[in-house]
Amino acid sequence: MTKEIDNSAVLHRNTHFVPKKAIGGKGSYIFLEDGTKFLDSTGGAAVSCLGHGHEKVNQTIVNQISQLAYCSSAFFTTDVAEELARFLVDSTGGRLSKGYIVNSGSEAVEAALKLARQYYLELPTPQPQRTRFIARKSSYHGTTLGALSAGGHVLRRQPFEPLLSTNTSHVSPCYAYRGKEDGETDADYVARLAAELDAEFQRVGPENVCAFIAEPVVGATLGAVPAVSGYFKAMKVVCEKYGALLILDEIMSGMGRCGTLHVWEQEDVVPDLQTIGKGLGGGYAPVSGLLIGEKIVRTLDKGTGVFRHGQTYQGHPVSCAAALAVQTVIQEENLLDNVRIMGAYLETRLRARLGDHPYVGDIRGKGLFWGIEFVKNKVTKEPFGPEMTVAGHIQATGLDPIFGISLYAAAGCVDGTRGDHVLLAPPYNVTKDEIDIIVETTASVLDHVLV
Structure with a gap:
């Protein structure tokens, strides 16, 4: 147990991992204590549909x-x-x-x-x-x-x-x-x-x-x-x-x-x-x-x-x-229209940028709710072994200030223990420019991890 965990009175989700401290948020971004401007491309767990700090709400x-x-x-x-x-x-x-x-x-x-x-x-x-x-x-x-x-x-x-x-x-x-x-x-x-x-x-x-x-x-x-x-x-x-x-x-x-x-x-x-x-x-x-x-x-x-x-x-x-x-x-704000328009754009950009990636098996979703499944072999659809914790590694890498992006990771999509994927779920008022950043940053994270 680390000293940082000893100093916290919170039972965090993982006692081996001290989450970074968020101190603010606006739109698609969360601001962290260490100065990172963090792109919340998953809205937490597909929660923040209007992003952060909406003044009317x-x-x-x-x-x-x-x-x-x-x-x-x-x-x-x-x-x-x-x-x-x-x-x-x-x-x-x-x-x-x-x-x-x-x-x-x-x-x-x-x-x-x-x-x-x-x-x-x-x-x-x-x-x-x-x-x-x-x-x-x-x-x-x-x-x-x-x-x-x-x-x-x-x-x-x-x-x-x-x-x-x-x-x-x-x-x-x-x-x-x-x-x-x-x-x-x-x-x-x-x-x-x-x-x-x-x-x-x-x-x-x-x-x-x-x-x-x-x-x-x-x-x-x-x-x-x-x-x-x-x-x-x-x-x-x-x-x-x-x-x-x-x-x-x-x-x-x-x-x-x-x-x-x-x-x-x-x-x-x-x-x-x-x-x-x-x-x-x-x-x-x-x-x-x-x-x-x-x-x-x-x-x-x-x-x-x-x-x-x-x-x-x-x-x-x-x-x-x-x-x-x-x-x-x-x-x-007619945001359901934006979900459909930006969702179609997100799909197009994901398929164009990652469709041929050697370790991306499937890209699927609807609206502004998209998943990317990773495989060891695209032809056989063989997943990575669970001991490699591929999705978790991708999520952790995204959290690095170099990338500053949320990629909601999960494992077990094949049989409960094998199979890795990440989710993307940006806010309904996301812009085209932000979609471009999400796709390119995601691709950069994958290139960094899956090489």
């Missing part, structure tokens, strides 16, 4: 704190909570009819899983046998025990397996780069995955399943992998066949990150429950949420009327104010 937060910083949702509601929920419901065209505002993505997933279960208990003819969930391998839904149980993140699950619920089983993700067979069409690939999901319903007993949960674009575990066209339509058909719910986890990919406010809009596959998070409040306050379909709301209302779940800071006025301000800015 900052002022809105100050105004809310001055008016009312906190009140318990067990006793009161607030104008700002009502306005945020109304905005979110209206943004779905009313197809999801209520919003439930909490703090973190893990909390939103916990609420989704519990509400899915309670829905079946509240039906006129209750179905208490529905206790199971089906999720996907190489998925990530959060770190709390319920969310971790639902996810398929091998490394994060590993130490806690004895504590995790055993009521979730996992099917293959829609990961065309590694899952699609040679000569297989997208339609055939989708049909094969739908048959696999159907078989899993049959294996565990279709009458026992509450819901199928999946990320429309897989973030941390696979590196911005979008589903092929038609995939989620096919998955919803299987769910409806057996009376199960569809939960879409858009915590990382949603709220504009992929070019539409909700990713499911792009194929018009409306979930029964949808989790939202990172782009909701852009990091200006801790906030996430659960959007709920009308049939679930109606069933609860005709039953007990009580969702047996609650948290001290749900619907927190300051968090709601921050989220509403962020969403207002996105609308007023």
